[in-house]
Amino acid sequence: MSVGWIRRRRRFPPEPPATLARTVERNRGRPETRTLQSAPVTAEAVGFPLAAQAARVRREVAGQAPVTVGLLTSLPPQRLDAARWLARNRQAWGIETGLHARLDVSRRDDQCRLRQPNAVWVHGMMARLANSLMMEWRSHQRAPSQKTTTDFAAWMAADHGRRVLLAVTARRPNLKTAS
Numbered sequence: 199m200s201v202g203w204i205r206r207r208r209r210f211p212p213e214p215p216a217t218l219a220r221t222v223e224r225n226r227g228r229p230e231t232r233t234l235q236s237a238p239v240t241a242e243a244v245g246f247p248l249a250a251q252a253a254r255v256r257r258e259v260a261g262q263a264p265v266t267v268g269l270l271t272s273l274p275p276q277r278l279d280a281a282r283w284l285a286r287n288r289q290a291w292g293i294e295t296g297l298h299a300r301l302d303v304s305r306r307d308d309q310c311r312l313r314q315p316n317a318v319w320v321h322g323m324m325a326r327l328a329n330s331l332m333m334e335w336r337s338h339q340r341a342p343s344q345k346t347t348t349d350f351a352a353w354m355a356a357d358h359g360r361r362v363l364l365a366v367t368a369r370r371p372n373l374k375t376a377s
């Protein structure tokens with residue numbers, strides 16, 4: 199056996215993935231600690247199809263009560279260890295503060311009482327279309343980060359909805375100009 203071969207050899211048996219991960223960071227000027235503890239599970243044990251792993255995330259922020267949430271994934275521990283899961287969980291909040299926040303706050307999506315599957319689908323598609331149009335309009339405004347969905351709705355509704363009709367009926371709709 200050569201020494202080089204020993205260095206390249208994988209460990210046997212493989213080490214089990216970490217089941218505990220912790221991050222400490224400053225969020226809005228306050229220290230925040232997130233701890234994720236994971237364990238392998240079976241779908242039958244948790245009553246959720248395809249579940250392979252469960253985790254508990256505890257979030258502690260100075261001056262607030264700790265919050266603990268549960269997570270499930272279909273990825274086994276070998277493919278998603280605790281540290282990577284914690285990082286992905288943190289990144290997922292970008293969705294919550296982006297599109298989801300616009301749908302919830304401006305469009306009041308969570309308060310929608312539609313029950314028919316087709317109506318829910320059409321409503322969701324139209325809300326996302328309106329959001330895409332708003333983002334395009336906003337990109338052409340001065341100080342775009344300060345423009346909101348409400349500003350866009352007011353801009354489109356101005357002049358008795360003239361801009362809406364122009365956007366719908368024009369061969370080349372243009373959200374760049376005010377006319």
